[in-house]
Amino acid sequence: MEKEVTKRWPGYVWIPFIIALISIPLGFYYVNWSKGGGGAGLYSHEWNPDEVFVYWSPIDFYKSVDTVKGIFTGQQCVQCHQGVSPGIVSDWRNSRHYLSAQKGALPGKARSLGQVLETNTGLNEKNATTGSIVYCSDCHGNDHQNLHLPTPDICANCHQLQHSQFIDEKRYGFPSHALAMERALDADHFVDKPKAEVVACLQCHSVATKCDSCHSRHLFSPAEARRPEACITCHSGPPHPDDESYFASAHGQIYLSEGDSWDWSKPLRPGNYKAPTCAYCHMDKGKHQVANKSIWKFGIKQVNPLTSGNEVKRQQWVDRCSECHDRAWSIQQLREMDNERKLAWNKLYAAEKIVKGLRDDKLLFPAAGQRPSYPNNLIDQYFPMERIGFFEGQASAFYNVSPIERDYFEMWYFDNLSAYKGSAHGDVSRVIKSHRSMDRDLSELKKAAELKRQLREKEKQLGITPVVEAYWNSGEYTDYNRENN
Amino acid sequence: MTLWYCIFAFSAGTNASDLYEIDRKFKNIDCIDCHLKTNPGLIAGWRNSSHSNLTAAAKEVADCLTCHGDSHKGAAGKSRKNSTCVGCHGGDKAPVIHSYKSSKHGAIMQMTAKNIDWGPPLKQANYRVPGCAYCHMYNKQHDTRQSIRRKKKQSDLTQMPISEEEQLFRKTVGVCVNCHALRYIKRLFESGERMQAIAWKKYNEAMRLVDDAEKKFSRHEIASLKTRLAIMQQHLNNVYLGVGHQSPDYQWWYGQPALDGDLIKIKGLITDLNRMLNIRIKQVE
Numbered sequence: 001m002e003k004e005v006t007k008r009w010p011g012y013v014w015i016p017f018i019i020a021l022i023s024i025p026l027g028f029y030y031v032n033w034s035k036g037g038g039g040a041g042l043y044s045h046e047w048n049p050d051e052v053f054v055y056w057s058p059i060d061f062y063k064s065v066d067t068v069k070g071i072f073t074g075q076q077c078v079q080c081h082q083g084v085s086p087g088i089v090s091d092w093r094n095s096r097h098y099l100s101a102q103k104g105a106l107p108g109k110a111r112s113l114g115q116v117l118e119t120n121t122g123l124n125e126k127n128a129t130t131g132s133i134v135y136c137s138d139c140h141g142n143d144h145q146n147l148h149l150p151t152p153d154i155c156a157n158c159h160q161l162q163h164s165q166f167i168d169e170k171r172y173g174f175p176s177h178a179l180a181m182e183r184a185l186d187a188d189h190f191v192d193k194p195k196a197e198v199v200a201c202l203q204c205h206s207v208a209t210k211c212d213s214c215h216s217r218h219l220f221s222p223a224e225a226r227r228p229e230a231c232i233t234c235h236s237g238p239p240h241p242d243d244e245s246y247f248a249s250a251h252g253q254i255y256l257s258e259g260d261s262w263d264w265s266k267p268l269r270p271g272n273y274k275a276p277t278c279a280y281c282h283m284d285k286g287k288h289q290v291a292n293k294s295i296w297k298f299g300i301k302q303v304n305p306l307t308s309g310n311e312v313k314r315q316q317w318v319d320r321c322s323e324c325h326d327r328a329w330s331i332q333q334l335r336e337m338d339n340e341r342k343l344a345w346n347k348l349y350a351a352e353k354i355v356k357g358l359r360d361d362k363l364l365f366p367a368a369g370q371r372p373s374y375p376n377n378l379i380d381q382y383f384p385m386e387r388i389g390f391f392e393g394q395a396s397a398f399y400n401v402s403p404i405e406r407d408y409f410e411m412w413y414f415d416n417l418s419a420y421k422g423s424a425h426g427d428v429s430r431v432i433k434s435h436r437s438m439d440r441d442l443s444e445l446k447k448a449a450e451l452k453r454q455l456r457e458k459e460k461q462l463g464i465t466p467v468v469e470a471y472w473n474s475g476e477y478t479d480y481n482r483e484n485n
Numbered sequence: 486m487t488l489w490y491c492i493f494a495f496s497a498g499t500n501a502s503d504l505y506e507i508d509r510k511f512k513n514i515d516c517i518d519c520h521l522k523t524n525p526g527l528i529a530g531w532r533n534s535s536h537s538n539l540t541a542a543a544k545e546v547a548d549c550l551t552c553h554g555d556s557h558k559g560a561a562g563k564s565r566k567n568s569t570c571v572g573c574h575g576g577d578k579a580p581v582i583h584s585y586k587s588s589k590h591g592a593i594m595q596m597t598a599k600n601i602d603w604g605p606p607l608k609q610a611n612y613r614v615p616g617c618a619y620c621h622m623y624n625k626q627h628d629t630r631q632s633i634r635r636k637k638k639q640s641d642l643t644q645m646p647i648s649e650e651e652q653l654f655r656k657t658v659g660v661c662v663n664c665h666a667l668r669y670i671k672r673l674f675e676s677g678e679r680m681q682a683i684a685w686k687k688y689n690e691a692m693r694l695v696d697d698a699e700k701k702f703s704r705h706e707i708a709s710l711k712t713r714l715a716i717m718q719q720h721l722n723n724v725y726l727g728v729g730h731q732s733p734d735y736q737w738w739y740g741q742p743a744l745d746g747d748l749i750k751i752k753g754l755i756t757d758l759n760r761m762l763n764i765r766i767k768q769v770e
Contacts, residue, residue, distance in 0.1 A: 050679070052672045052673055055669065055672070065668055085665065085666065086663055087613075087663045087664030087665075090610060091664075194683055196679035196683055199680060199736070200733050200740070200741065201733075203736075204733050216589060216593055229592040229593070229596045230592065230596070232592055233587055233589050237587075238739075239738065243587070260599040365756065398745065398746070399742070399746075399749065402749070403749050406750065451757070459760065462768065466760055466763075469756065469759065471690075471752060472752060472756075475693070476687075476690040477689075477748065
């Protein structure tokens with residue numbers, strides 16, 4: 001009798017198994033389905049692309065022009081496009097793709113493109129036809145009605161090592177070049193806004209879908225990609241003033257005054273450059289992967305810089321710095337950055353507390369539920385809640401908010417991140433300036449919160465219930481946004 | 486005197502390249518005297534341009550010497566450089582310049598500027614990337630209003646006659662097509678129009694609110710609203726510059742989300758005013 005009981009499993013044990021059996025495939029099916037709509041990414045059923053998206057995410061949207069029929073050889077492409085678009089042909093003629101076949105045009109002792117690739121990548125390049133020109137058709141295809149925009153996969157046919165390093169970046173999570181496109185397409189506020197408005201986002205996030213973000217077409221020059229200007233089109237602006245903070249630093253100042261006379265054909269290795277550039281520090285010895293050393297990442301949430309993982313990264317940074325600087329001095333610099341970040345987060349938490357305090361006392365006006373709901377969020381429509389700070393997901397709604405929440409967003413995204421970049425890149429005056437701005441932001445938030453409390457107090461005394469005016473939920477843009485996202 | 490010099494030069498069978506060798510310090514009037522005969526189109530173009538037609542904002546005419554210097558030697562090459570334009574157009578940090586510098590064209594230009602041969606004329610993709618003058622004074626067009634230029638007024642976005650729209654597009658295409666595909670230019674152009682129209686919607690929404698508030702509140706009370714609206718105009722201009730110069734940052738961080746913030750803040754200010762007004766009314770009652 002007892003034996004039987006121990007042998008048999010009770011019936012309810014099977015319930016979770018059955019649920020898992022149904023829900024796991026169903027989950028896979030759902031995710032698969034969700035990516036199959038008119039747009040792209042997880043919310044692809046919610047939106048349709050603007051026409052120009054084809055160039056920023058060619059894998060998802062590009063279709064070849066069908067006005068020219070025929071199958072062409074590389075030489076034929078060049079012959080015709082020399083007249084049609086001379087600029088790209090002359091770029092290509094100056095590129096290694098063309099010069100590889102010209103005598104004496106290759107760097108060092110290399111005699112063929114295959115050899116260059118071999119020395120560059122350490123791989124035996126079977127795919128590269130030694131000594132031959134890389135023609136238009138090698139990357140774009142030769143059927144004019146079925147051309148493609150070269151994606152990283154196509155470049156990987158020859159540049160395997162670089163591509164694999166680039167893809168490897170995905171395992172470090174966000175922020176990342178390789179994950180940039182999905183990051184944009186899956187963002188709630190991207191899905192929620194009119195697509196012609198968020199065209200701007202994809203121009204930079206396309207770094208994941210094409211190599212010419214850094215190796216500008218059709219020269220694809222590594223020498224150009226090594227220079228800081230290759231990065232600044234995207235790494236600029238209020239939330240990531242990498243350009244301004246670098247150029248204002250001592251490193252940047254040396255680069256600005258002498259950089260033009262440096263030999264940029266040299267690889268990014270110790271001793272080759274007098275001052276470091278973006279790529280020198282962030283892409284170890286030219287490795288096409290920039291995420292492995294990042295400790296503070298984007299800077300929008302506080303991290304513990306002292307975890308064992310981060311200590312490993314710190315060692316890598318110190319190794320890099322001590323190629324020129326004293327080791328102890330380098331360690332000290334990084335510690336100072338830890339202190340600066342701690343100080344900044346103390347200020348941010350104080351601000352967050354003020355805004356959350358207003359939320360607790362139901363003083364945010366208009367409150368969630370009285371204004372357009374959080375983008376793309378079904379739960380929010382039934383259980384509206386103001387989201388404040390990183391962990392509640394505020395980053396995806398900096399527009400469907402009340403003014404005081406937006407003020408907090410600006411302090412967090414603009415002044416805080418400016419201070420972060422200043423201290424990371426060694427732009428001391430920016431750190432001081434940004435912290436002063438954060439102090440001012442904080443005191444203004446306090447003042448605004450106080451005003452809100454006084455207003456509500458008086459309204460209570462007089463028995464007034466404040467009315468949320470119609471303009472919070474309608475208006476030329478507000479209506480357009482609701483109807484055209 | 487200059488006239489005589491020119492007549493002498495031509496009657497003696499001197500060709501243009503010899504003239505370059507006979508160099509001295511010229512005055513603006515000298516340039517005009519001579520070039521009215523040799524290439525009147527340039528002078529006429531310049532006279533039509535805003536460089537010669539003064540607006541209230543501009544203090545000084547940009548004449549021949551401003552851009553070309555006062556000597557013949559290297560006069561053309563010198564004027565083709567971006568540095569020629571930047572000084573008068575607000576310096577490196579002015580949005581009109583910074584939006585170009587933060588574009589891919591501008592970034593490549595900064596990297597290669599020192600090694601560029603400014604000798605060839607500004608056409609047919611003689612340069613790896615376009616500088617200011619390549620697009621705005623394409624192929625010697627000295628009337629900067631006639632070369633590539635995007636419309637700016639809101640009414641232009643919706644009500645421009647198709648023929649004019651077509652003309653504007655053609656001018657742009659004529660320059661860009663040296664390097665880019667026709668379909669690409671067209672799509673970028675149209676998408677840019679749509680983006681600007683959206684930015685205008687934000688501005689209009691705010692402007693209507695401020696107009697209404699103006700009827701209700703005193704000038705003193707709405708002063709901060711007016712200031713915010715003026716800031717909004719700058720952000721609107723940033724979107725325009727971002728689209729024109731293809732700078733993602735000007736389209737986005739200096740443009741669209743900045744306008745979102747302005748709109749929220751204007752709504753917030755009006756809400757506060759309304760609430761205070763209601764309190765005052767109730768107190769009087």
